[in-house]
Amino acid sequence: MSPRLRIRSQTFRSTSSAFTFDVPVDNGLKRSCRSVRKRKKRVLYPEGTSRKAPTQGSSAANYLLVFLLLILAFQVFNAIENLDDNLLRYDILGLEKTLWREVIGQPTALALLVKSLSQYLNTHVHDCPMVLSLHGPTGTGKSFVGRLIAKHFEMVAGHHLVFRLYARSHCPDDGATCATRITAMVKEAVQKAEQEEKVPLIVFDDVEALPEEVLDLLQVLTGPNQPPEHLSAIYILIGSLGHEIVSKFVVRNASLCSLQPLELDSLVKGHLASWLSQKHPLYSNTLPIPFGLLGREHIRHCFWEEMITEGFVPAEQEMENLLSELQYVLSGECEYALTGCKSVVSRVNQMHWKENHTCAGSL
Ligand SMILES: Nc1ncnc2c1ncn2[C@@H]1O[C@H](COP(=O)(O)OP(=O)(O)OP(=O)(O)O)[C@@H](O)[C@H]1O
Structure with missing residues (x-):
């Protein structure tokens, strides 16, 4: 027996125990053919059907997803509103x-x-x-x-x-x-x-x-x-x-x-x-x-505000006199009042009182 015939008969023996007329299929051979052969791109449609690609059907999952996203957005919006509400x-x-x-x-x-x-x-x-x-x-x-x-x-x-x-x-x-x-x-x-x-x-x-x-x-x-x-x-x-x-x-x-x-x-x-x-x-x-020490200009501001509240505007010299009555700590060119604006109210009241009494005396 030629070597070729011997191989064939061995393949037969390995795939079927009885003799048939079917052509034996070698799996390894088939796999290699599959990888080599190109598929036809043409799509075979059944007779009498539309040749358009089927449109994608809407799924219930999509609706559910949109619904969940809406709930999430609503909750985030609500939380932000609540924060603002509290501050308001x-x-x-x-x-x-x-x-x-x-x-x-x-x-x-x-x-x-x-x-x-x-x-x-x-x-x-x-x-x-x-x-x-x-x-x-x-x-x-x-x-x-x-x-x-x-x-x-x-x-x-x-x-x-x-x-x-x-x-x-x-x-x-x-x-x-x-x-x-x-x-x-x-x-x-x-x-x-x-x-x-x-x-x-x-x-x-x-x-x-x-x-x-x-x-x-x-x-x-x-x-x-x-x-x-x-x-x-x-x-x-x-x-x-x-x-x-x-x-x-x-x-x-x-x-x-x-x-x-x-x-x-x-x-x-x-x-x-x-x-x-x-x-x-x-x-x-x-x-x-x-709360830091207040500078001379801050004290001036305090005096000014207090006087305006009391209904009179001091002359420049009057303001300087009031400011110089206070004690300051000096550092470089800056002056800081040791008692801050604490005595401002009492001093303005004093001034007011003096002014009223002077007026009363002159009448
Ligand atoms: N920074 C400021 N701005 C405006 N006004 C002020 C300021 N600091 C003090 N005053 C005025 O001085 C007054 C006395 O100040 P306040 O009683 O707040 O001082 P304090 O820092 O509490 O001092 P203490 O520790 O001695 O109590 C206040 O009622 C206010 O009229």
Whole structure:
């Protein structure tokens, strides 16, 4: 047998056990043919049908997808609306305008205050209360700002959700009694606020005069581990603690005379924060807001505003006399008033009184 015939007979043997007339198909051969042969591109349509390609049928999945996307867009829109609603409810823009109109020479403090209040009031759900502590030398506007914010909140949230406490008048007795009274008061405030879905405001003025027990209580109240209704609240602590740090910084950078907001923010805040947290652990929960010394021009502005309010405009010399009655710390070409605008009101009143009496005497 020739070698060719032998191969054939071997293939037959491997594919069929009985003899047939079918031509044996070699799988390997078939695979190679398939890869070599080109398919015809012509499509064979059945007789009597349209030769156009079938249009893609609309699937229910597409409708479902569009529907889900619409729901998602609606929810995102709603969430953004709610954020705006909350800010509108507390009229933060109105508060910002009032602060910038009334407060002189404290751009860093005002920017920080407005930014933190609007961030906190963006939402009603919070995981800890917000505590702002205002620090700086006397007469620079800390209590004034506290009063303006409290008045604003009384208007937008209601008197019953705003508490103003002056250490000396609200804590005349021993620390433990005062702490019990404050605990009851804060509890009442947060419960009322929760019922109305609002945020209460609690302002403590003259914090240095608070007894140690009250400072410890405040540390607990302003911490994160609290009953849920205590987590949504704003505390403002006002005191002169750390005033030396702020004053030193302002005087050292006096070559600028008017400080850039960011410089006072970054330098004083970092140093002040660590210094304060060493004084009492309460301050590790707070955001310190620095109130810088006021320059001579700021004091002039204070006098001017107060006189306009009282209904008279001073002569240039009169203004210079008033300004020179105050004490200043000198740094380079800059003068900073040691008592800020604190005595402005009393001096203008004195002037007013003198003027009235002179007039009465001359009549
Ligand atoms: N930056 C300021 N802008 C406008 N007015 C001011 C400013 N600072 C002080 N005043 C005026 O001076 C008065 C006294 O200021 P304020 O009581 O706020 O000072 P303070 O910083 O709280 O000082 P202290 O630490 O001594 O209490 C205010 O009622 C206000 O009339």
